[in-house]
Amino acid sequence: MKRFYFYIRYLPEHVNCEFLAGKCIRILHAYQTRFNIRSIGVSFPNWEQSSIGRTIAFISESLQALTTLSQQNYFVQMAEERYFLISGVQALPGEYQYQEFIYYRERRLEKESASAIKRELKRLQSRAIQAGVDYAPKTSERGCVEIPFAHRLSFGSSSGADFLLFIGRLECEKKQLSEFSSYGLGNRSEFKGTVPCLRPLICDR
Known part of the structure; x- marks a missing residue:
């Protein structure tokens, strides 16, 4: 089945990428919880050991779900204030052989x-x-x-309690079942919820 994606790049020169990634995942969590869906996964195209990267991407087989997510108030406001660059929702080109990853919660x-x-x-x-x-x-x-290595994100729950969300990454040979948690993360133990590596499709500038 065809997959779609859009990405957000954090524009300030000096930025806490882990903090903003946590904020973006919180928006995704609230959105998927509100509509009771689990069809959107997150990806980090610029993932490195030193940083989770200044780009976060969202992938889904539902064009409508991604389009609505991209229009959430927080994203729109941050784009208007020039903190975020938000791409349009695009179909994943079919001519590539993608490296697949499972981004999972390291409990x-x-x-x-x-x-x-x-x-x-x-x-x-x-x-x-x-x-x-x-x-x-x-x-x-x-x-x-x-x-395994994991990035640490600061995350605030709807109840007002803050906690740390640790995200690890697992390489996969091929696409697996597109089932995600409300945070957009896959399941490492059940080996599902893969997302493609979008690095070749996203300009670093």
């Missing part, structure tokens, strides 16, 4: 973050109070676990 790193540990501690303390017992934190006995 193992999230569980190790300070905010996650604090939330878990608060939950356990509340449970102990309800049970009428004193809470004594256990010493961690977890061994060393090798976790």
